[in-house]
Amino acid sequence: MRLRARKCSRLRAWMMLSTLALPIGCSSIDKNHDSEFLKPLGSSLSAQSTREPMPSERLLCLETAKTVARQGHTAEAIKLYERAEQLAPTAAPVDAKLAPLYADVGNSDAAIERYKRCLLRSPNDIELANNFAWTLMEAGRFDQAISEIGQALQAEPDNVRLRSTLAVIHYRQGDHAGALRHFEKAYGSDAAHHNLAILDIDTGNFESAKTHLQIAKQSNKLDTKTQSLASVFESKGSIR
Numbered sequence: 001m002r003l004r005a006r007k008c009s010r011l012r013a014w015m016m017l018s019t020l021a022l023p024i025g026c027s028s029i030d031k032n033h034d035s036e037f038l039k040p041l042g043s044s045l046s047a048q049s050t051r052e053p054m055p056s057e058r059l060l061c062l063e064t065a066k067t068v069a070r071q072g073h074t075a076e077a078i079k080l081y082e083r084a085e086q087l088a089p090t091a092a093p094v095d096a097k098l099a100p101l102y103a104d105v106g107n108s109d110a111a112i113e114r115y116k117r118c119l120l121r122s123p124n125d126i127e128l129a130n131n132f133a134w135t136l137m138e139a140g141r142f143d144q145a146i147s148e149i150g151q152a153l154q155a156e157p158d159n160v161r162l163r164s165t166l167a168v169i170h171y172r173q174g175d176h177a178g179a180l181r182h183f184e185k186a187y188g189s190d191a192a193h194h195n196l197a198i199l200d201i202d203t204g205n206f207e208s209a210k211t212h213l214q215i216a217k218q219s220n221k222l223d224t225k226t227q228s229l230a231s232v233f234e235s236k237g238s239i240r
Contacts, residue, residue: 058087065097074104093117100131108139126152130165137165142173160186164195171199176208190219194226209233 065080078101081094099114115132122128129152136145149166156162163186170178176196183192193216200209213233216226 056087058084058091061087062094069097069101074101077101078105093121096128099135103131103135103138108135111135112139112141124155126156126159126162130162133165133169137169137172142169145169146173167192167195168199171196190216190221190223190226194223194229197229 061080061084065077065084068080069077078098081098081101084091085094095114095117099111099118102108102111102114112132112135115128115135118128119125119132129148133145133148133152136142136148146166146169149162149169152162153159153166163182167179167182167186170176170182179199180192180196183195186192187195193212197209197212197216200206200212210233213226213230216222217230219226
């Protein structure tokens, strides 16, 4: 498996893995206002008996937040989820929704606190642990990130996604040998060098990327993605 390019953070951009005008209060969304005119006897009762019950303001906030988050309006989604919490502080928490949104806007402290709450409720959730470790890494808390991934790997030692995240953390920390070791354990030698080349490109370390691609190209089973990446480098004169 190779890391895919993705530019959410510059690293995820490479790895082979209209602002809406929304009301802060959600009660104004989709409300049905009855006419004030007098109706024939019984018509009001009939309408009330067949009308669907209106969803609560909290539910409207949650559903709207989900929609705008999916459309990429992260800041608006955060406001709506926070409003939903204010409307019903004792209702089911929305920490799992807010944590990645806070991370997306760079509010690492808020994201970390939300992930901590999530893991207190679901300590065996591997996906949460992986995302929490990634957020810790992006906040520069490398030791905490490694510890978090280490605990998750104790439960699932063969989980390649956890192992890959651990490799990236080591790379970000400056331990490239450790990154290579964990990539090799997850995917094998050829893919490990490919992935390190991707990380090197992202950080502007083109000479190191060149070396890793040259090693990966020596494989008897050269991956097409590695070949394509090397070809791009060669066309730009970065690999001789």
